[in-house]
Amino acid sequence: MLLIYPPVAKPTEPPPGIALLAGALQGQNCPVEIIDANIEGLEYLINKPALQDDTWTKRAKKNACAHLNSLRDNRTYLNPARYQRCIADLNRALNQTTERATISVSNYVDGEFSSVSSHDLLAAAAAPEKNPFYDYFSPRLQQALSSSRHEHIGFSLNYLSQAVVTFAMIGHVRRIAPQITIVLGGGLITSWMRHPNWSNPFAALVDRCIDGPGERALLNHCGIAVNHSTALADYSQLPLERYWSPSLILPYAASRGCYWNRCSFCPERAEQNRYTSAGANQNLDELHQLCQRWQPGLVHLLDNAISPALLDGLIQRPLGVNWYGFARVNERLTDLDYCRALKKAGCVLLKLGIESGDDQVLAQMEKGVTSALTEKVLTTLKQAGLATYVYLLFGTPGETPQAAEHTLTFIRRNHAAVTFLNLAIFNLPTNSSDAQQLALRPFYQGDLSLYSDFEHPYGWNRGDVRRFLEKTFKKDPAIAAILRRDPPQMTSNHAPFFVEGC
Ligand code: SF4
Incomplete structure (x- = not known):
């Protein structure tokens, strides 16, 4: 099982949902790999060449690594002006990599696809190469899927800011690994599924949508019958030293x-x-x-x-x-x-x-x-x-x-x-x-x-x-x-x- 946390969400701390699922699956001897595609994708875009070379963008790109290190340094938080400059420059470095979307350290708004339209999300899945994160997730998914024989892939969709990128990634997985089972869970999916009007518009693309806590449902999906899971979150596969905070x-x-x-x-x-x-x-x-x-x-x-x-x-x-x-x-x-x-x-x-x-x-x-x-x-x-x-x-x-x-x-x-x-x-x-x-x-x-x-x-x-x-x-x-x-x-x-x- 491969579990993915897609961009964009605040990269201040490791994502708890996929870490808990990893703990539950490992507790049942079910092999699992987890990827925080949010932090990887954001850092990929920050380091990508900009579309413009105005003074601010050049400065933002040049200082991006130093700013990330500053956010991991306690002393930055003693100097609010310095902190604000880091965030403003990182936003600039992200946003100047694409004309297709407005991207910041905490948000993603696509210029073409709406996060609250199933028609648009399916269209994002049909054209993953249009997504600004495509150059990151295309080789990353290829590598993850070819290095292990995953039978299932799960996406943790919690915020509207993750929706368009999630569906672009799902569309790409469908292309490169049509045999794999795709599962979709997380807070946003839960809210959608618990709405009285829900009629699963993603049935042709996603094999299973899970509402609420995913541990039991995911284990059952993998053929392991349990009534409940008491496993602890396992963060060992996540880049804990890399989150944008001065301590874990x-x-x-x-x-x-x-x-x-x-x-x-x-x-x-x-x-x-x-x-x-x-x-x-x-x-x-x-x-x-x-x-x-x-x-x-x-x-x-x-x-x-x-x-x-x-x-x-x-x-x-x-x-x-x-x-x-x-x-x-x-x-x-x-x-x-x-x-x-x-x-x-x-x-x-x-x-x-x-x-x-x-x-x-x-x-x-x-x-x-x-x-x-x-x-x-x-x-x-x-x-x-x-x-x-x-x-x-x-x-x-x-x-x-x-x-x-x-x-x-x-x-x-x-x-x-x-x-x-x-x-x-x-x-x-x-x-x-x-x-x-x-x-x-x-x-x-x-x-x-x-x-x-x-x-x-x-x-x-x-x-x-x-x-x-x-x-x-x-x-x-x-x-x-x-x-x-x-x-x-x-x-x-x-x-x-x-x-x-x-
Ligand atoms: S019901 Fe609970 S979670 Fe909701 S607003 Fe009131 S205190 Fe907060």
Whole structure:
């Protein structure tokens, strides 16, 4: 079995999905090879000659290797201007290699094929040579398929930014190895397959699409009958020293789904993803084993919300390494001793989906928190010396312009406790309960689009929200100062390295 993680996704840490699948397959003595085609492909393009030779492009290409080394050096994160120059030059070096697509260190937008149109993805598969990564993946796939007798090849498709390249690679595999079985899995495929309109438009090209956790399905596909897999991720085949971070980041998901699972806007709820976890004790056993084996500099907890039991466990059985992840605002986080204990246990940053500073909006979203509680949590985390990455969501069906102003006031008042800030405009999941009650307007043109635009009940439409964010919210001096801290493109993936003491 050959497993591939295609471009483009942030190359800050090894891809956890294919590493977990590798561990599961090897645990059953099933030979497996894994390739992070994302980091290989990005570095290939960065070193490829540019189409233009303007001064900036020449400088970007000349310094590309040095910039990659800088991103792997702690000292760069003490100098935000230097970090920003690295990212800007790497984007330039990538983007100037093709006229067919807009490529950055974190995104890929094809000029011809849409990532949310099955027709376009099949067209990308029919013409792989058009893809900007073709010169990389054509010899690489040839080499991987000829050096071992793989019977199956699996692609891990998690983000829209990977979709067009994934299908170009699949189309190429079909040409050079028509006998091989092609399997497609990952977060994006899962979301597509769980949509009520899914009718597998890829059946003629892909042998099997897998939704949800792939370990059992993949083992069964290879003829190994198991009910569940408890294998650990195996990163041994990945180029761990090459990721674009100053130390190895170990990604780990202690759960799937979300233990809260009630927020009205949330795709987890819309997709009816069940919450599953092996439990805090087993999570901690696994985390200790993984840290012992891979010696990371930072653990990235991938859970939608780290459970209170796991937070307690991390205090009682510290990993001896820094960690960060998403937590839900809750009463425990108003206890200063508890927050200090989290910090002592290695927590450097908590990501918090605060969404709004208006209580009516929070109630309408079923967030289960109030702005007063959130304010107390922010204050306590600040007192304990923990950094925060705060996520806000504007333009939800319950929000009015006045409510958005309340959010602005809330952040301004708490600006000292907000280390980083992410602003998003609400995308309505087409299969959510809210979508049944609203007048919908097409958002992305394409049969695979998971979101819809809608007629806002208070006339607070996307254009108005965008104007408010650009002209009012981002212009507030306290908020502008927070936004300037955000690591461009890499955002929360690199944010912990900008936190003192990480
Ligand atoms: S806490 Fe986060 S993941 Fe959980 S339901 Fe709410 S938005 Fe979704």
